[in-house]
Amino acid sequence: MAIYNKHVKIGSRAMAAEGINNGMIKAAEKDDRIIAVLEDMGFPGVGWFKENAPERVIECGIAEANGAVVAAALAAEGFIPFIHSFAFAAVSRAYNQIRQSILQDRFNVKILGREGAWGEPGISHNHIEIIGATRVMPNLVIVNPADTVEAEKCMMAIADYIGPVFLKIESSPPPLRIFTEDYPFDIGRACMVKDGKDATIIATGYMLTEAVLASELLEKDGIDVRIINMSTLKPLDNEAVIKAAEETGAIVTAENASIIGGLGEAVATVLSENMPAPLIRVGIEDEFSQSGRITPETDELKAHFGLGAEDVALSVKECIAKREALKKRK
């Protein structure tokens, strides 16, 4: 039986969006500087805003470039605007606006980007390159919560943090409930979900669910993996990565996004500069997504991209084999 961190209790599946909604309302109740900037894509907790503080709802329509810069100006005037839309719209459509009008002056704007790395909407909406596209932007903090509990805590934390943040909301499929209500979340700190000695899986967002399932599969084969939840993609918790490499010697990263520019590359940089160790990046290869149905029985795109627990488990075994092969060469 696996021994998890004391703040972990694996439960049933629940949409992370629920946590986002709750967190948004709690943060907005606490701080009246928070403004909801809508881009005709709804807003977490919008019902609360409309009922309790309708003047704090700014609807920009389907004009994300304008929305991003209006939010920047609101932040310049001391408000804390939250923008919400699909990531391809809120971030990529307004990339240059975010760069110049928000990040250059480090304005306190929070961008909530809905991103179904896989799912029904297809190639346009499954914006798999978003992590790489945002990681290169100076002054931007990037978070990608793994479950509904973390999503709620994450919302509260980014509201308190002073500076621009991009939060990736993963739409589907729903992740397992992983953390307990007393789980302490800090921006920039990775959480060791489960200790292990044979290898480490570093996962972000939804892929923590697959990592947990993979570790259960591996346990049956007698392999004891460490699982790290890397919910902050920037700044990365370098120490957690270095320690994992030092203590387990084989790293597998798992992300629900392109492996180019994503978590895997970030971890690779830390490893090669500090503690070289064999690494396998599980994620989406250099290709666009497409539509794929998700039902309780099947997940067409998860199978297509090779992002399931079996795939992660296989990569762990491969990575361990790599490490052993390297040892022999020495």
Added chain:
Amino acid sequence: MAHDEELIRDLEKKANIVRRNIFTIFDASQMGHAGGTMSLVELVTTLYFHHLKIDPQNCDWPERDRVVLSKAHCCEAIYAVLVELGVLPEETLSTYYCYRSPLQGHADRWCTPGIDYSGGSLGQGLSFAAGMALAEKLKVLRQPPSEGIVKFMPRYISRYNPLYRSYCILGDGECHEGQVWEAAMFSAKYKLDNLITIVDYNKFSLDGPTNEVMQIEPFVDKWKAFGWWVAEINGHNLREIADVLDLTSNLYGDGKPKCIIAHTVKGYGVPSWEQAHTHIARGEEITRGVIEGRAKYGHI
């Protein structure tokens, strides 16, 4: 409304000082956005030395009027004004484009006191100015009435002044950007009557005549169709500029954002730049322009 001769004479003097400061900047940097900077001189002079509610001693005064230079490549004109206001020391004029200088290549809020917006990538400034205007409305909503500015406007409009106004300076070529029109829609929707946009309509963008590069006409009708109050003026006539700016203040309370289309001449005041519709001047072109300008407006 009519402004006395003395004010106009004072503004003329200030405009010449601003021009001389610009020549000092260009002389030292040997490069600059000469055309679009010279076409702005009278507009920014009147704005800063007659119209704006600002405190040069306290650039972060929360109730100061905001100025967003959306065509941020023409920041030389604003730097020249800030030096004359005493916000920036005169020595900085020779540091344009230099490392760690407050005179960055494009206006930068971090580096330069008195700059409200970091621009460069065109078409975003109006959104920012609109956001600041909207913030003013939100702030007033949260203030107990007695704490707001309670100075009454002229008798025919019994409205309070806004806490501050938001001014945006757009280029004409910049209006090719779709975002300008997103912001125009947004400003009308939120009835931002505390937002005043001045378009420096100097008729030329980098590749040629603005309306040939991409037609923006019928320009006045466009703004009107977007729900704005629009005025057209000669952007080099100090009296017209002062009149229209003061009129926009008096119209506060009508629920409409204001657009002032200022017809200007690119490179105004420097014959060789006017003739060539100079965008960026370098080397020989800038040296000749500075000599011509100094011959006309004097040396510091």
